[in-house]
Amino acid sequence: MNKIYLKLFAISMLLSLSSCGYNSFQSLDEAAKASWSEVLNQYQRRADLVPNLVNVVKGYAAHEQDVLTEVANARSRVGSMQVTAEVLNDPAAFAKFQAAQAQLSSALSRLLAVSENYPNLKADQGFRDLQAQLEGTENRITVARNRYIDTIKNYNVAVRSFPQNLTAMMFGYKTKPSFSVDNEQAISTAPKVDFADKPAHN
Amino acid sequence: MTAVRIKLTLSLCLWLLCVACNLQAQIIDVPALKSRVTDLTQTLSRDQLNLLEAKLAAFEQAKGSQIAVLMLPTTQPEDIAQFSIRVAGAWKLGRAKPDDGVLIVVAKHDRKMRIEVGYGLEGAIPDLTAKRIIDEMMAPSFKQDDYYTGINNALDQLIRLIAGEQLPAATASTAPADMAASLPLLLFAALIAAVVLRAIFGSLLGGIVSGGGIAALAWLLGVGLSAAILFGLVAFVMTLIGPSGLAQLAMLSSGGRGGGNPFSGGGGGFGGGGASGNW
Numbered sequence A: 001m002n003k004i005y006l007k008l009f010a011i012s013m014l015l016s017l018s019s020c021g022y023n024s025f026q027s028l029d030e031a032a033k034a035s036w037s038e039v040l041n042q043y044q045r046r047a048d049l050v051p052n053l054v055n056v057v058k059g060y061a062a063h064e065q066d067v068l069t070e071v072a073n074a075r076s077r078v079g080s081m082q083v084t085a086e087v088l089n090d091p092a093a094f095a096k097f098q099a100a101q102a103q104l105s106s107a108l109s110r111l112l113a114v115s116e117n118y119p120n121l122k123a124d125q126g127f128r129d130l131q132a133q134l135e136g137t138e139n140r141i142t143v144a145r146n147r148y149i150d151t152i153k154n155y156n157v158a159v160r161s162f163p164q165n166l167t168a169m170m171f172g173y174k175t176k177p178s179f180s181v182d183n184e185q186a187i188s189t190a191p192k193v194d195f196a197d198k199p200a201h202n
Numbered sequence B: 001m002t003a004v005r006i007k008l009t010l011s012l013c014l015w016l017l018c019v020a021c022n023l024q025a026q027i028i029d030v031p032a033l034k035s036r037v038t039d040l041t042q043t044l045s046r047d048q049l050n051l052l053e054a055k056l057a058a059f060e061q062a063k064g065s066q067i068a069v070l071m072l073p074t075t076q077p078e079d080i081a082q083f084s085i086r087v088a089g090a091w092k093l094g095r096a097k098p099d100d101g102v103l104i105v106v107a108k109h110d111r112k113m114r115i116e117v118g119y120g121l122e123g124a125i126p127d128l129t130a131k132r133i134i135d136e137m138m139a140p141s142f143k144q145d146d147y148y149t150g151i152n153n154a155l156d157q158l159i160r161l162i163a164g165e166q167l168p169a170a171t172a173s174t175a176p177a178d179m180a181a182s183l184p185l186l187l188f189a190a191l192i193a194a195v196v197l198r199a200i201f202g203s204l205l206g207g208i209v210s211g212g213g214i215a216a217l218a219w220l221l222g223v224g225l226s227a228a229i230l231f232g233l234v235a236f237v238m239t240l241i242g243p244s245g246l247a248q249l250a251m252l253s254s255g256g257r258g259g260g261n262p263f264s265g266g267g268g269g270f271g272g273g274g275a276s277g278n279w
Helices: A002-016 A022-060 A065-080 A085-089 A092-116 A119-123 A126-162 A162-173 A184-188 B005-022 B044-061 B082-093 B127-143 B145-161 B178-201 B205-221 B225-241 B243-256
Strands: B037-039 B066-072 B101-107 B111-119 B271-277
Touching: A022 A065, A022 A085, A022 A092, A022 A126, A022 A162, A065 A092, A085 A092, A092 A126, A119 A126, A126 A162, A126 B082, A126 B127, A126 B225, A126 B271, B037 B044, B044 B066, B044 B145, B066 B145, B082 B101, B082 B111, B082 B271, B101 B145, B111 B127, B127 B145, B127 B271, B178 B205, B205 B225
Parallel strands: B037 B066, B066 B101
Antiparallel strands: B101 B111, B111 B271
């Protein structure tokens, strides 16, 4: 009689251990991948807007060569990176991806700042439409990033809590990277506003 | 100063410092969702509010999509986009599957507005279109301090755009979740099953059979595994109690539902689409 109870006890212990965090890792991992795909989607959407934007600006401000080239280069650098969910398991690749996107962001903001000097460009309906679309896309990127950060937080907390971290180690689930603020130093120094150089062009 | 006085002064300073820190830049709480048009600035008159509410309620009955308007003094310290996505996430306008909600936020003191578009309507109302509605319909009227006309015209245009979109048909009832509708039905089924099975199999076995049967039925109807298990347990317990206890439980459960249906979101999601503008 005792042997039967012992066997039942052992089996129930095994059954409870086998789901000790393993099942939740599956759903958390899938949620992390899904929110990462959403982030990638929105970044792709932004990259798709860039060629049209460059063409419109070229129509009015053809001699702003350095800014236009910078944007085109940043966009092609972003386009050449093959990014999938595997990037989440490789912190170096993740950092490279983030740096490339940040470069595109800063190139775009330079382009929009330069376009302030061209009233005809600003009045162009096509340019204003692209600006609206770009704004919308930037907002979506922000929302997707925030949701990704929340999802990753849940996943990382699960991977690091005891006793799930033992299951995580057994099955190879590591913490995934989260977004950091790009260019923390650049943000903390106030930008210098300089009205001396460029007179307004037409 | 004596030691006691020094301590009192220091603790007072510390407390004031804590209060001062808390007073800095509190983000605004998401307002409670009670009606389709929420005007926290008392700009619109009662008649105007009623007209807008009626229009939006009729649209929801006809099409199923939910549009809401929120007018408040300011969204500071947050950007209007940040605030709007927070409100949209809390209010969950629109139905869960098609995600067909739209939220208009007007920050009167900031002179900024935003149209927040749900995932499912991003095809009908792309960012450009939302921007045009803001620039061409809302901003000119708002500049004239005519908020009602601006909002009314914007709503008309949004309704026109959504009406052209293929969405799942609006259901007759406005109950948001299927669980609320199926709960009394399932309890009634459990009651009948319990009485019959108890008579055939006796208390315990009847309870197990009816519990399992009701759980399987509930799961097949699609209420979700944990809810199905709950129904099964309820049926099991009810069979053990016996017919008289069941009759009392049945009366309690049927009295629970009912009452007016205040406006509430349908579980729709938002992805940050839409446009902002100012006047």
